Amino acid sequence: MGATAPTLEVHTVSHAHSLTRWGILGALMLAMLASLLALAPAANALPAAASVPAAATQASTQELAIRGTIRHAQEPLQGVRITATGDGFTGESITDENGRWEIIVPVKAQYTVELDTSTLPEEAPLAEGQQNPRTVTFGNTSNVGVIFQVGEVAAGGGATFLDTLAERALAGLSFGLLLALAAVGLSLIFGTTGLTNFAHGEMVTFGAVAAFGLAATGMPVWLALGIAVLLGGALGYAQDWGLWRPLRRRGSALVPMMIVSIGLALAMRYVIQFFFGGSTRQLPGAQSPVIEFGTVAITRNNLTSLIISAVVITLLGILLLKTRFGKATRAVADNPALASASGIDVDAVIRMVWVAGGMLAALGGILWAYYRPGASFNMGQQILLLIFAGVTLGGLGTVFGALVGSILVGLMVEISTIWLEADLKYVGALFVMIAVLLFRPQGILGRKERVG
């Protein structure tokens, strides 16, 4: 509104200026990724992998199948016999070396599926409470999955509820703290610039992908991870320098900046997929032994991840509360104009916030790649909303709120798997976020102010 001639002129000048900046920024990011991934020998090996499963499901829709996998303590069981009878048809299948079995049936009907318990190994009987034989019916799809659980303590059947709860809570704490790394960065950026950054998920992915590329060159793992985190900081700096600072100078409103960040997220995601491919790859040391504390078990990687995030967040907290820089950051988040008037270099603070946010996101991405496990081009997108949920739960713009909110989200996600199917575990957290907005829009630790 009310744009006058002089401001228009300024705009055209800054257009040309920001165009060159964009060019440089784009080239920098491309070069960074390309050089990282060109080093990784396997990186481009499977570019078409993503399209294969779709074709496979297309083909298999022609036939009707009842199928499943039988495992005992994560190991597939071979040679277990399963029969299906129904509608005058009888078929049987024996599990292969991957523990898989499949019975092709002629029509959609009701079938009785029975596992021949005499073919199970002695140390792995059918778990208690597993119905055998059982009846299955076809729904609207062409195949039905049947899971027989094997072994004495399948699905926590033998452990007490409290043990399961403690185990899930520990895993949730580990997950929540890694979410908090990304969420604190997002929250700092939001607090100082007002930007809701939808590209933060891609900064998370970048950390993991960069770590993968660097580790593939054969350098020691700790060095690769360290450099990846530094590169994440560089990415944050480059983003601020090439994109967000020019936009702030132009006085862009917050909503257009949010949409720009969506464009950036799409572009970055597909740039990463362009070089990295569609498959999931493991970082070195993705397999780790399980450590037991009494009745509670956690993998070594998750425990390491928990300790690293806790230490980093504590350090960050000390930095924000005790140092001049931290004080300046909080001042800018509180009131940029006033901070500027009292001699704080607002641009420098925001630049540092972007660097810190990028480093935290990259570290979060590396830990997320160990938690999932595996690095893939869309891993950041998968947790972006959980990061948002953590930030919103705690209160937009408050750093400690983001920490508390993320831990809550992590706990909720993991603990909800006791009752919910694993593929619904993110739903609870998102649902609670919406519910919190209904009753306390400023979040748990947010200040009460007008948000409407």
Next chain:
Amino acid sequence: MDFALILGNALGEIVSPITAAYALGALGLAVHFGYSGLLNFGQAGFMAVGAYGFAISTLTFNAPLPLAVLSAIVCSVVFALLLGIPTLRLRADYLAIVTIAAAEIVRYVVTTNSLTRVTGSANGLANFERGFYALNPFSSGTYNLGPLRFNDRTLWVTVVAWSVVLLCALAVWLLMRSPWGRILKGIREDEDAVRSLGKNVFVYKMQALVIGGIFGSLAGILFTLPTGAVQPANYGTELTFFLWTALLLGGMATVFGSVIGAMIFWVVLSLTQGLLVGLIQAGIVTFLSPAQAGQLRYILVGVALMLLMVFRPQGILGNKKELAFS
């Protein structure tokens, strides 16, 4: 490289029912954002609600076509109310986060294995379009319209899809020049001013959210009709962002901007794909695989979205004075 084929394919995208579905979804966003200033980042959720509402009522409850469409619309209205009640009083970015989260909740719920019997989980649902094609008035055969070829089935779905788009566009045009539309634009410009005139801003915003959501659910149905299948993976956040790109291309506060934006979006995607794959097959471009060519197009979509937002936020048809933000 067969230029005629590439151009023909691109031309086909202009009238394809999928383009119509995008146009309608983007039109819903125009009502939400362009005219009312509501940041809906969950349009894919509305489309999923429409598509699944239609498919499930047909397959599980054996509803006839009109009832299935009606139940899809009712589902999207309920979805809009559920979303709107907690968030329409809050700042714009809260609505953005809540809508995107709600859309993802819908996607997770239709993907989960615990509801396979109803939703088909990751495989989705199929064979629910028979009622629609049973109404096909065109006798079977091939129809040529200029360079475009249709069979009776594609002609029928194309005609219906674009008729629905035109009807909805007409409705938006009439609504926006009515007193109701003026109040809506007033809310976009200055909520407090409208409130001071005694209007209930919340109710108007809710009505806009519901109307745009209904367009979204109709778009979701159109989206499934050509193949007669619905799969949850197609309703991720990216679908919403592509709709936003189409909307911003055409112009956010215009009736036909979303239609033209959707057409340009699909023509450019088809042209770049055709040209890149052609160049790869001809051996001219050797540093790309066909899969990478596909990804390159989406990189372009992201960059285009950024450039549009920075340099021409009003889009092709829009008027800079009518931006929801200034």
